[in-house]
Amino acid sequence: MRVISGEARGRRLKELSGMETRPTTDKVKESIFNIVQFDIEGRKVLDLFGGTGQLGIEALSRGAAKCTFVDLRKDAVALIKENLKVTRLEDRARVVQGDSLSFLASCGEKFDLIFLDPPYAAGLLEKALERAAAIDILTENGIMVCESAAETVLPDLPEPYRKGREYRYGKIKITLYRRGL
Secondary structure, three states: OEOOOOOOOOOEOOOOOOOOOOOOOHHHHHHHHHHOHHHOOOOEEEEOOOOOOHHHHHHHHOOOOEEEEEEOOHHHHHHHHHHHHHHOOHHHEEEEEOOHHHHHHHOOOOEEEEEEOOOHHHOHHHHHHHHHHHHOOEEEEEEEEEEEEOOOOOOOOOOOEEEEEEEEEOOEEEEEEEEOO
8 A cells, every 4th residue: 555646655554454444445546536636735634434544645645735534443543643654744634533423523624525435334434424414514615535335325415415426446436425505
């Protein structure tokens, strides 16, 4: 697992051991960043189910102004901090240990780009989407990038949120949601 582009390009990121965390493959990550490439620079990013931190780190490497990483697991939070140090991007990052849904309820800020990549079978993606829309966490024209199993059917959200394109990569699906004006 490595940073694909930007100021930390080529740096190797450490992974968590065990099967609890499923890092996004380089192919899917590269596709995600090809999709949102013009929506990163200078933006405020949230990597809600941080894991290794690779999605938020990639965004920071490509010019995001700031990224907040959230993960429940202590070992994941420690690894995100370690990966931020390796990439020298820690000055623009905030790492929060805690429940992702609770974070959404209490964060009180808006983001331009949100990555949602929770464990597939936990049902957390749908809950996070509904909570994010309910508290209106995206800025105008903001984007939520959701990674799920290919067979997962994600809900439509109330206006001003719109479900956009879906992209399939084998057993993985990326779904975009955008916030209108």
